[in-house]
Amino acid sequence: xxxxxxxxNLDEIxxxxxxxxxxxxxxxxxxxxxxxGVKYHDRLKEICEVVKGPVSGEVISTEYAGMLTExxxxxxxxxxxxxxxxxxxxxxxxxxxxxxxxxxxxxxxxFQPLQALMVAKAGAFLVSPFIGRLDDxxxxxxxxxxxxxxxxxxxxxxxxxxxxxxxxxKHMVDCALAGSDVATVPxxxxxxxxxxxxxxTGIKKFLEDYKKAFPG
Ligand code: E4P
Numbered sequence: 001x002x003x004x005x006x007x008x009n010l011d012e013i014x015x016x017x018x019x020x021x022x023x024x025x026x027x028x029x030x031x032x033x034x035x036x037g038v039k040y041h042d043r044l045k046e047i048c049e050v051v052k053g054p055v056s057g058e059v060i061s062t063e064y065a066g067m068l069t070e071x072x073x074x075x076x077x078x079x080x081x082x083x084x085x086x087x088x089x090x091x092x093x094x095x096x097x098x099x100x101x102x103x104x105x106x107x108x109x110x111f112q113p114l115q116a117l118m119v120a121k122a123g124a125f126l127v128s129p130f131i132g133r134l135d136d137x138x139x140x141x142x143x144x145x146x147x148x149x150x151x152x153x154x155x156x157x158x159x160x161x162x163x164x165x166x167x168x169x170k171h172m173v174d175c176a177l178a179g180s181d182v183a184t185v186p187x188x189x190x191x192x193x194x195x196x197x198x199x200x201t202g203i204k205k206f207l208e209d210y211k212k213a214f215p216g
Contacts, residue, residue, distance in 0.1 A: 001176050004054075004184035006164065008032040008043055012187040013050050019190070024053035026106070026128070026164065026184040028084070029060060041077055048078035056106040056126070058084035059094075067094040075103055082106045082125060087115045092122050099123025106162065111139075113147040120157035126182065131175070132165035142171070145178040153179075169193060 002023040005016045008031040016022045025047050032043050044057040057077065059070040067090060071083045083098055084106040085091040095105045099122060106126040107119035111134060116127045129148060131141025148161050160181040166172060169192050175183050185193075 001180065002182040004182055005190060006184040006186050008035050008047070010046055010050065013047055016187060016190055017050055022051060024055060025051050026056040028058050041073065044081065045077050048080055052080055054082045054104065055080050056082045056084040058108065062086065062088070062090065064090040064093050067091065068097065071098055071103065084108050087119060092118055095119055095124050096122040113144065113151055116148040117151055120152060120159040124159045126160050126162045128162045128164040130165035131163055131171060132167040142174040142178055145175055145180050149179040
């Protein structure tokens with residue numbers, strides 16, 4: 001299972017990359033807007049300099065022609081840029097066009113399985129089901145991952161399932177069990193993935209016992 005960080009914060013990206021297990025980065029307009037004083041494309045370039053795996057940069061346009069114009073600008077930033085497109089009629093057409101040219105796309109804001117089926121048919125590199133936002137709306141985000149996995153496996157679609165909008169460790173475990181290819185998570189969840197109170201108390205006890213047995 002690949003691990004991406006879901007942020008536009010350079011310090012967090014560097015910290016996650018230093019762990020040695022980071023495979024990529026996802027951003028969105030809201031995440032880049034949170035980084036005060038940065039220019040949209042400049043920040044994507046800075047991220048691509050830190051992480052060599054796929055870095056998703058999202059278009060702002062909602063219409064096909066505008067999406068393609070933005071995609072041209074995005075792919076010039078770095079070879080590892082993935083063009084992130086909304087899963088709409090125009091987004092699907094743009095996905096088909098760009099995929100046909102060998103340009104990688106990440107189809108975002110997916111909330112039901114047929115959106116995932118359509119973007120796979122259009123050749124998407126990544127599909128992003130938003131599980132946390134579904135749970136927020138009293139639906140079942142993990143169930144969506146299971147359904148997309150089953151559809152993709154049945155028909156042999158190569159599009160990678162990227163579980164997005166992950167809020168906590170339980171989401172991560174359930175995504176891994178559901179066969180998600182990738183999970184994109186905030187830094188808080190990356191840190192939480194390594195934590196267990198019994199690990200901390202275990203280390204403390206080992207050190208206490210060691211010091212007692214081997215003083216000085
Ligand atoms: C994914 O690519 C999105 O940036 C992200 O996971 C959205 O998550 P949110 O629901 O926490 O905003």
